[in-house]
Amino acid sequence: MLRLATFLCPILLLSVATASAQISFHLGVRGGLNRALTTVDAAGTQDHRPAYGYSSDKSAIYTWQVGAVADVGFGKISLQPALVFTQKGERFHTFIEQGDLVYASSATTGTTRSNWLELPLNVVYTLHGDHGLQVFAGPYLALAVGGRQQGTVDAQGSLIYTQPRDFDNAISYGAGTTNRRLDAGISFGIGYRQGPVQVQVGYELGLRNLHQPDPSLPANNYYHDFNGDAAYNRVAQLTGTYFFSL
Numbered sequence: 001m002l003r004l005a006t007f008l009c010p011i012l013l014l015s016v017a018t019a020s021a022q023i024s025f026h027l028g029v030r031g032g033l034n035r036a037l038t039t040v041d042a043a044g045t046q047d048h049r050p051a052y053g054y055s056s057d058k059s060a061i062y063t064w065q066v067g068a069v070a071d072v073g074f075g076k077i078s079l080q081p082a083l084v085f086t087q088k089g090e091r092f093h094t095f096i097e098q099g100d101l102v103y104a105s106s107a108t109t110g111t112t113r114s115n116w117l118e119l120p121l122n123v124v125y126t127l128h129g130d131h132g133l134q135v136f137a138g139p140y141l142a143l144a145v146g147g148r149q150q151g152t153v154d155a156q157g158s159l160i161y162t163q164p165r166d167f168d169n170a171i172s173y174g175a176g177t178t179n180r181r182l183d184a185g186i187s188f189g190i191g192y193r194q195g196p197v198q199v200q201v202g203y204e205l206g207l208r209n210l211h212q213p214d215p216s217l218p219a220n221n222y223y224h225d226f227n228g229d230a231a232y233n234r235v236a237q238l239t240g241t242y243f244f245s246l
Contacts, residue, residue: 022074022075024071024073024078025071025072025073025246026070026071026073026243026244026246027069027070027071027244027246028068028070028071028196028198028241029067029068029241029242030067030068030069030082030084030239030240031065031066031239032066032237032238032239032240033063033065033238033239034064034065034086034088034235034237035061035237036060036061036062036063036087036088036233036234036235037060037061037233037234037235038058038088038089038090038206038210038231038232038233039058039230039231039232040056040058041229041231052097053096053097053098054094054096054097054224054226055094055095056093056094056226056229058091058092058093059090059092061111063086063087063089063113064086064087065084065085065086065118065239066084066085067082067083067084067085067086067118068082068083068084069081069082069243070082071124071243073129075129076125076127076128077124077125078123078126079123080120080121080123080136081119081120081121081122082118082119082121082122083118084119084120085115085116085118086142086235087113087115087147088113088114088116088233088235089111089112089113089114089147090111090112091109091112092108092110092111092112094108094226095108096224102158102159103157103158104155104156104157104158104160105155105157106153106155106156107154107155108151108152108153108154109151109152109154110150110151110152110167111150111151112147112149112171113147113148113149114144114146114147115145115146116142116143116144116145117143117145118140118141118142118143119140119142120138120140121138121139121140122187123136124136124191126193130195132193133190133192134190134191134193134198135188135190135191136191136200136202137186137187137188137189138188139185139186139187140185140187140204141182141183141184142183142184143181143182143183144173144179144183147170147171148168149167149171150167150169151166152165152166152167177215178211178212178213178214178227178228179210180208180209180210182208183206183208183210184206184207184208185205185207185208185232186204186207188202188203188205189201189203190202196245197240197241197242197243198240198242198243199239200237200238201238202236202237203234203236204233204235204237205233206232206234206235209231209232210231210232210233211227211228211230212228213227213228214228
């Protein structure tokens with residue numbers, strides 16, 4: 001129901017607005033800063049069983065976005081579709097320990113930066129039409145187009161000692177991987193517009209699980225598959241847009 005309401009609200013608002021407002025059209029360029037994070041599945045937070053345990057946590061990273069925006073205005077209400085290249089991800093830490101008489105552990109710390117082509121479709125209400133305070137909301141659809149995961153693995157044990165090992169891997173998506181290529185969700189926020197300049201503060205709430213179980217692991221695998229834990233994008237955004245008259 002939440003998704004259905006999200007997609008129907010823009011249509012209803014625009015149908016009311018077009019009845020009495022003159023249509024205007026502008027194209028613009030957008031750039032901005034993201035504070036990106038993905039959620040932590042409760043199943044992956046921690047577990048302690050005989051001779052085995054694990055834990056995980058995540059924190060936000062700062063990334064960027066750039067793209068093009070259209071503005072179709074109907075008085076105080078406008079429809080703003082966009083095509084944006086944006087980077088999302090998180091900083092993560094996982095820890096696994098096992099063994100009773102013979103102890104071994106592995107700690108992984110790293111950063112995921114995933115690249116997306118995103119299509120947001122926001123309905124924007126501007127207090128005075130072409131200027132003033134704004135509120136906006138709408139759905140978005142995104143396609144993953146690459147990215148990298150970098151970090152360090154530190155494996156230790158009661159019988160061995162190894163140096164921490166760095167990794168730097170390209171992120172793969174789709175069948176045969178642990179990452180889904182498509183994301184979708186809703187965005188909302190506030191802003192201010194003065195003539196051709198628009199500044200907005202928004203938040204994206206991802207509704208599609210980004211992960212899928214590791215296909216290389218057996219179904220009855222004893223060890224925890226962190227890639228199988230559900231994760232959803234959570235992104236705070238500060239953007240600036242400049243519109244050109246056509």
